[in-house]
Amino acid sequence: MAGEAKKRAESRVQLSRQRVLAAAVSMADNHGLETLSMRGLARELGAGAMSLYYHVASKDDLLDAMIDVVFGEIDLPPTDCDWKAAIRQRALSARHVLARHPWAIGLMESRANPGPANVRHHEAVLATLRQAGFSVVMATHAYWILDSYLYGFALQETSLPFATPEELAEMTSDVYLPQIPADEYPYLNEAATDLIEAGYDHTSEFAFGLDLILDALEGLRPSV
Amino acid sequence: MAGEAKKRAESRVQLSRQRVLAAAVSMADNHGLETLSMRGLARELGAGAMSLYYHVASKDDLLDAMIDVVFGEIDLPPTDCDWKAAIRQRALSARHVLARHPWAIGLMESRANPGPANVRHHEAVLATLRQAGFSVVMATHAYWILDSYLYGFALQETSLPFATPEELAEMTSDVYLPQIPADEYPYLNEAATDLIEAGYDHTSEFAFGLDLILDALEGLRPSV
DNA sequence: CGCCGTTTCGTACGCCGTACGTGGTACGCT
DNA sequence: AGCGTACCACGTACGGCGTACGAAACGGCG
Numbered sequence: 001m002a003g004e005a006k007k008r009a010e011s012r013v014q015l016s017r018q019r020v021l022a023a024a025v026s027m028a029d030n031h032g033l034e035t036l037s038m039r040g041l042a043r044e045l046g047a048g049a050m051s052l053y054y055h056v057a058s059k060d061d062l063l064d065a066m067i068d069v070v071f072g073e074i075d076l077p078p079t080d081c082d083w084k085a086a087i088r089q090r091a092l093s094a095r096h097v098l099a100r101h102p103w104a105i106g107l108m109e110s111r112a113n114p115g116p117a118n119v120r121h122h123e124a125v126l127a128t129l130r131q132a133g134f135s136v137v138m139a140t141h142a143y144w145i146l147d148s149y150l151y152g153f154a155l156q157e158t159s160l161p162f163a164t165p166e167e168l169a170e171m172t173s174d175v176y177l178p179q180i181p182a183d184e185y186p187y188l189n190e191a192a193t194d195l196i197e198a199g200y201d202h203t204s205e206f207a208f209g210l211d212l213i214l215d216a217l218e219g220l221r222p223s224v
Numbered sequence: 225m226a227g228e229a230k231k232r233a234e235s236r237v238q239l240s241r242q243r244v245l246a247a248a249v250s251m252a253d254n255h256g257l258e259t260l261s262m263r264g265l266a267r268e269l270g271a272g273a274m275s276l277y278y279h280v281a282s283k284d285d286l287l288d289a290m291i292d293v294v295f296g297e298i299d300l301p302p303t304d305c306d307w308k309a310a311i312r313q314r315a316l317s318a319r320h321v322l323a324r325h326p327w328a329i330g331l332m333e334s335r336a337n338p339g340p341a342n343v344r345h346h347e348a349v350l351a352t353l354r355q356a357g358f359s360v361v362m363a364t365h366a367y368w369i370l371d372s373y374l375y376g377f378a379l380q381e382t383s384l385p386f387a388t389p390e391e392l393a394e395m396t397s398d399v400y401l402p403q404i405p406a407d408e409y410p411y412l413n414e415a416a417t418d419l420i421e422a423g424y425d426h427t428s429e430f431a432f433g434l435d436l437i438l439d440a441l442e443g444l445r446p447s448v
Numbered sequence: 449c450g451c452c453g454t455t456t457c458g459t460a461c462g463c464c465g466t467a468c469g470t471g472g473t474a475c476g477c478t
Numbered sequence: 479a480g481c482g483t484a485c486c487a488c489g490t491a492c493g494g495c496g497t498a499c500g501a502a503a504c505g506g507c508g
Contacts, residue, residue: 449508450507450508451506451507451508452505452506452507452508453504453505453506453507454503454504454505454506455502455503455504455505456501456502456503456504457500457501457502457503458499458500458501458502459498459499459500459501460497460498460499461496461497461498462495462496462497463494463495463496464493464494464495464496465492465493465494465495466491466492466493467490467491467492468489468490468491468492469488469489469490470487470488470489470490471486471487471488471489472485472486472487472488473484473485473486473487474483474484474485474486475482475483475484475485476481476482476483476484477480477481477482477483478479478480478481478482
């Protein structure tokens with residue numbers, strides 16, 4: 001009957017693991033991981049708190065699954081180009097994804113159960129390195145360096161309270177500079193004033209270090 | 225009188241910000257940050273939960289202060305040697321400190337209020353780089369790369385479930401290898417088997433990448 | 449219609465951080 | 479000696495958390 005169908009429709013779309021995951025990621029993106037609660041998530045979905053537990057074993061399980069969603073968003077290194085270009089693209093993609101989901105950074109490598117997207121991703125990156133000629137040991141070195149740089153950069157980036165050079169200049173002169181008087185902290189003070197004067201733009205900072213590392217790794221590759 | 229003094233002594237040592245901080249750091253070291261609660265901390269100190277709030281404005285304030293304790297444990301770069309050796313030593317020291325206080329990694333750069341030890345540390349590192357001849361902009365690049373590598377490495381390191389090559393071998397063959405069959409994940413499988421066969425030792429992994437980065441940075445220094 | 453597997457939910461327990469108010473203690477002042 | 483004041487410790491209570499447990503609603507089948 002129309003009544004039944006309507007009632008069904010009114011009482012919300014069915015829950016599903018997909019929908020729960022998507023809502024959780026979205027809430028974490030918008031309001032931070034620490035404010036993501038099962039109750040709040042359920043409220044957002046128009047459901048009771050305990051209803052989530054049919055689709056998710058626990059909050060930990062939810063977090064693991066969220067991490068795998070994030071891994072799934074990172075581009076795999078392309079296979080049709082130079083190893084450096086491939087790894088570079090993968091790193092840039094990962095950086096963007098982590099900037100979009102800053103709550104994930106501390107969890108990506110620290111959770112016990114890697115999801116399928118996670119494993120697939122690691123396999124693809126490792127394949128790129130091995131096919132570039134790196135030995136297993138050298139590929140391990142390279143992977144550690146690249147991922148350390150990637151995660152560390154993303155981690156630091158989340159704490160930046162600005163996005164544009166203008167905001168940086170404003171923040172610095174209003175908040176930071178008063179805290180670092182030139183007589184006590186000459187170098188910090190000098191750096192802060194110089195950088196805003198030069199209109200320091202943070203946008204290309206990641207690529208700068210990434211290329212430095214890639215070039216250094218190139219030197220470790222066995223010459224053909 | 226003796227009676228008074230004894231009563232005073234029995235009713236516990238006085239609380240103090242120092243004691244609260246030390247106990248909090250110790251508890252986080254031993255049981256993780258997520259299980260550190262104000263109630264538990266007070267219990268550990270033989271005090272009531274609310275007593276802590278005289279010495280600490282809030283749990284956030286406590287965390288900020290804990291971070292500064294950690295910063296205070298990191299060696300400043302020595303001033304009596306080569307810039308590379310100085311930066312290297314401070315990085316190694318920081319790595320050890322972060323391994324001792326893994327809970328701190330996600331917080332060090334992400335909290336709003338840097339403490340005094342934090343600022344002093346940044347000043348000293350920046351001073352070393354500037355005195356080595358790097359321009360302000362280049363020193364900024366170098367700092368980003370070095371700290372990204374440092375934090376990222378420490379972050380990944382916390383998730384390693386092993387400390388020695390033997391443990392690695394055990395973990396890998398028992399837990400990981402079954403999850404990455406050779407037909408589906410050839411490179412991961414190969415890497416895992418090769419590394420345990422070669423008795424891969426993770427101990428020097430950090431220094432390897434650090435030296436690679438330092439050497440690459442050397443190339444960016446203005447030639448005298 | 450009754451049955452049953454799937455999905456949803458209400459209640460309750462033991463945690464958490466902390467606002468608020470109270471009470472004890474140490475010490476400088478008269 | 480007596481008292482005011484600043485310092486310090488604490489008990490209670492509130493609203494939130496994750497989730498164990500069991501009941502209820504629903505959909506499709508006979």
